[in-house]
Amino acid sequence: MQTAAALCALLACAPPREQPTVQEVYALADVAQAELARFDQALRATPTALQTAGALPAHVEELEGLCASLAGRDASAHELAQADLKRLGEGAVAPAAYWLANKDADPALRQAAAQALSVLDSPAAALVLVTMVESSRQEVAPEAWLQAQCAWRLGQTTQDWVVPRLILCLRYEQDPPTVVFLARTLARFGNLSGLDGLDSLARTQRESQAGELALQALAELPGELGALSLDELRTRWQSGAQLGASPVQELSKWREREVWRLIAGLSNWQLRDVDDGRFVLSRESAAVAPLLARALRDRNLYVRVHSAQSLERMGARGQAAQSQLIEALAERGVEPYALAALGAVAGVDPAARARSRAAIESRLTERTQVEVRLAAVRALGVLGDAASESVLAPMCAQSADAELAQTASEALLGLEPATAAAPSSARILALRSVHARLTAGAEQAIEAERAVGNWLSRRARARPSDQGPSQALEAWTMWASFDALEPELRGPARAAALPVARLEPLLAR
Amino acid sequence: MRFLLALGLVAVFAWMLLGLRNEPAAPAPARAFTSSQQCRECHEQTYVEWESSWHAMSWIDPEVRKLSSDFANQDCIDCHAPRPVLETGIANRVLPRASRRAEGVDCLTCHLHPDGSIAGTRDVASAACKPVATRDLVSPQFCAPCHDQHGTVKQWQASRFAVPGPDYRSCSDCHMPRLQGDRRDHRMHGGHDLAMLQAAVTLRATRAPGAVPGTVLVELENSGAGHNFPTDERSRAADLFWREQGQTTWRHLARLRNPYRHEVGLPNTELASGDTLRVSIDQAPAGPIEVALFYKLSPYWNDPAAPDPEREAVRVALVSVAP
Numbered sequence: 001m002q003t004a005a006a007l008c009a010l011l012a013c014a015p016p017r018e019q020p021t022v023q024e025v026y027a028l029a030d031v032a033q034a035e036l037a038r039f040d041q042a043l044r045a046t047p048t049a050l051q052t053a054g055a056l057p058a059h060v061e062e063l064e065g066l067c068a069s070l071a072g073r074d075a076s077a078h079e080l081a082q083a084d085l086k087r088l089g090e091g092a093v094a095p096a097a098y099w100l101a102n103k104d105a106d107p108a109l110r111q112a113a114a115q116a117l118s119v120l121d122s123p124a125a126a127l128v129l130v131t132m133v134e135s136s137r138q139e140v141a142p143e144a145w146l147q148a149q150c151a152w153r154l155g156q157t158t159q160d161w162v163v164p165r166l167i168l169c170l171r172y173e174q175d176p177p178t179v180v181f182l183a184r185t186l187a188r189f190g191n192l193s194g195l196d197g198l199d200s201l202a203r204t205q206r207e208s209q210a211g212e213l214a215l216q217a218l219a220e221l222p223g224e225l226g227a228l229s230l231d232e233l234r235t236r237w238q239s240g241a242q243l244g245a246s247p248v249q250e251l252s253k254w255r256e257r258e259v260w261r262l263i264a265g266l267s268n269w270q271l272r273d274v275d276d277g278r279f280v281l282s283r284e285s286a287a288v289a290p291l292l293a294r295a296l297r298d299r300n301l302y303v304r305v306h307s308a309q310s311l312e313r314m315g316a317r318g319q320a321a322q323s324q325l326i327e328a329l330a331e332r333g334v335e336p337y338a339l340a341a342l343g344a345v346a347g348v349d350p351a352a353r354a355r356s357r358a359a360i361e362s363r364l365t366e367r368t369q370v371e372v373r374l375a376a377v378r379a380l381g382v383l384g385d386a387a388s389e390s391v392l393a394p395m396c397a398q399s400a401d402a403e404l405a406q407t408a409s410e411a412l413l414g415l416e417p418a419t420a421a422a423p424s425s426a427r428i429l430a431l432r433s434v435h436a437r438l439t440a441g442a443e444q445a446i447e448a449e450r451a452v453g454n455w456l457s458r459r460a461r462a463r464p465s466d467q468g469p470s471q472a473l474e475a476w477t478m479w480a481s482f483d484a485l486e487p488e489l490r491g492p493a494r495a496a497a498l499p500v501a502r503l504e505p506l507l508a509r
Numbered sequence: 510m511r512f513l514l515a516l517g518l519v520a521v522f523a524w525m526l527l528g529l530r531n532e533p534a535a536p537a538p539a540r541a542f543t544s545s546q547q548c549r550e551c552h553e554q555t556y557v558e559w560e561s562s563w564h565a566m567s568w569i570d571p572e573v574r575k576l577s578s579d580f581a582n583q584d585c586i587d588c589h590a591p592r593p594v595l596e597t598g599i600a601n602r603v604l605p606r607a608s609r610r611a612e613g614v615d616c617l618t619c620h621l622h623p624d625g626s627i628a629g630t631r632d633v634a635s636a637a638c639k640p641v642a643t644r645d646l647v648s649p650q651f652c653a654p655c656h657d658q659h660g661t662v663k664q665w666q667a668s669r670f671a672v673p674g675p676d677y678r679s680c681s682d683c684h685m686p687r688l689q690g691d692r693r694d695h696r697m698h699g700g701h702d703l704a705m706l707q708a709a710v711t712l713r714a715t716r717a718p719g720a721v722p723g724t725v726l727v728e729l730e731n732s733g734a735g736h737n738f739p740t741d742e743r744s745r746a747a748d749l750f751w752r753e754q755g756q757t758t759w760r761h762l763a764r765l766r767n768p769y770r771h772e773v774g775l776p777n778t779e780l781a782s783g784d785t786l787r788v789s790i791d792q793a794p795a796g797p798i799e800v801a802l803f804y805k806l807s808p809y810w811n812d813p814a815a816p817d818p819e820r821e822a823v824r825v826a827l828v829s830v831a832p
Contacts, residue, residue: 174771269601313583446569446580447610486571488574
């Protein structure tokens with residue numbers, strides 16, 4: 001007995017063991033590079049850049065004839081040409097690419113070459129088309145009409161691996177009709193990241209051909225994708241629900257490889273590449289979320305962090321990664337980014353929201369770093385769950401850290417209204433606090449402006465029949481033009497246009 | 510009694526063994542540093558310098574707010590409110606932070622070690638923050654995480670200023686020169702500073718004998734910058750203009766700028782360190798003319814057809830050419 005007691009005492013006296021390393025609590029591996037290598041191995045027949053200069057490829061004349069048939073009006077000739085193209089198979093890709101790129105050829109022939117490539121419907125043929133769309137970023141760009149044509153023809157193939165590359169094209173494309181056809185092709189593959197571009201064109205270029213095309217696309221897409229309205233379509237896309245009539249619902253191996261290529265590229269030193277990667281991944285469909293979830297265990301810190309950021313920017317489409325994001329909270333370097341993502345991915349599913357809220361609130365202890373607590377508070381604001389008021393309200397009032405108190409006020413404003421008929425005093429105080437920062441035009445006004453803007457947008461969406469929120473939002477967005485006013489003056493101007501007395505009634509349910 | 514003594518000895522021995530298994534503990538920081546405001550308590554002068562610098566403005570500068578749509582473009586946050594450089598590692602890319610973003614590129618961005626200790630140029634155990642000598646603090650690689658994103662450090666590596674010898678100048682030698690008492694200037698002058706701009710380039714314009722009558726040869730030499738002129742930010746531009754003496758309207762001659770990604774087809778016309786741009790004014794009037802170099806912080810003119818550099822840019826150099 002005495003010995004046992006002595007041993008206990010001995011153990012109690014022992015110095016504390018080292019803290020477990022990240023690897024011990026959170027196993028990491030070469031996820032992205034290994035997946036990329038695996039797919040590269042499996043899909044060895046990767047088409048590489050096609051040679052369009054130098055010696056003429058075989059079958060050039062035969063392709064010219066087939067393209068002429070495709071361009072003609074004879075339906076039976078079309079069928080024969082398509083059959084011949086399929087007979088030629090991959091052998092037809094190089095001559096079709098030749099005619100497509102030949103600036104001296106008849107435009108109708110070049111257009112038919114694009115059609116021929118879509119009929120071939122192979123990775124190599126799609127590569128020619130997508131390269132043509134991407135080449136608007138080169139110094140010697142192809143004709144805009146040809147780009148638009150190639151973007152459209154890609155939508156007639158089953159080559160879904162072009163989706164990430166077409167999303168990136170959206171980022172840089174300057175030709176409005178090409179933007180419309182990019183959006184339509186992406187939609188055909190179940191990706192609606194082109195909707196914003198269509199909205200913008202329909203709004204700003206109503207009188208132009210591109211504006212008309214955009215309006216037409218916006219009118220037709222809901223029916224094509226099995227939705228009753230554009231709003232329904234948008235909601236389903238943002239929530240990660242499958243788009244009914246979309247012919248491609250799962251990622252092909254080719255597309256999965258493209259996605260892993262992007263994820264592996266998040267480790268690049270050059271931010272320009274990383275920005276492009278985050279842009280594409282965050283606009284990808286919900287099917288990409290499980291891949292990003294796996295990347296949260298990658299050995300490379302940048303891959304882990306930027307995967308979490310991509311999930312955050314995906315919003316509810318990233319919900320499949322929720323469990324892995326919760327696990328990632330164990331790693332200090334990724335924790336703030338995983339928290340931000342947890343706030344964004346929960347969507348409207350009550351169970352998912354409860355899981356996210358519990359995980360986020362668990363990080364709000366006095367022991368966690370301010371950096372982490374701030375990320376957690378912001379995440380609660382994004383999540384918007386009314387139940388978080390009990391956590392946020394004391395922070396607004398009592399926190400010794402001014403930034404934490406301000407952020408808590410902003411987050412409180414972001415919560416959905418509580419069930420009570422009248423807003424709580426905490427919410428009223430939070431609104432006044434945020435409004436005061438707007439009025440002062442202080443350094444923190446950037447966050448305060450964003451908080452009020454998001455809050456008004458949410459209220460206007462939640463109460464579309466009520467004129468109060470929508471009129472307030474209109475008054476708010478009137479000041480959004482950066483050309484109209486210096487940003488440091490905009491906050492006070494908005495605060496003057498929308499005094500607290502006008503905003504407070506909007507807090508009510 | 511003997512048993513208890515033996516047990517005690519075993520206990521001490523075991524405690525020592527367990528203790529030896531651990532790495533020696535790093536010296537604990539004097540206190541937790543969470544904000545640049547804490548640095549002000551002892552480093553008032555340096556803090557005031559930093560406060561007036563563009564590093565301190567990186568989050569709140571109106572131009573940045575406009576260009577980033579108030580950071581709705583989240584990609585800008587990485588470098589405009591970064592986590593400490595030493596946390597991700599020298600020459601590695603920085604990551605965005607969630608706290609104190611209004612402080613921009615602050616004291617902790619450069620001086621905070623991952624273990625919470627403070628990086629300095631030398632060890633000072635008696636100081637409140639107990640700085641630990643960190644030689645790389647003044648190395649060009651320290652600036653690379655943000656400033657080499659557009660190639661500035663690589664440009665320096667290719668310049669004569671990177672060659673060990675009398676011409677050698679690191680980033681900090683020019684942008685953080687030593688002040689009295691061996692302290693470095695934390696105002697970090699750059700493209701916003703006229704004296705720095707003027708020290709970077711030399712402008713010459715002549716009517717060379719034997720040249721085609723009416724032709725004025727203009728030369729702009731990047732004589733003093735250890736990187737391209739202009740460099741880093743794609744919003745920066747330098748423009749050469751000329752006019753007849755006595756006239757108010759400037760006529761555009763050449764532009765030096767690295768375009769944005771979406772400006773397809775525009776070449777990068779930045780002037781590399783040591784290089785000279787030569788352009789000519791054809792059919793120049795016989796009377797006296799003036800040639801000037803202007804520097805712009807934002808790339809576009811209000812009226813591209815009739816730019817007004819005197820209002821929209823800073824005049825860096827002016828030379829007169831006699832009849």
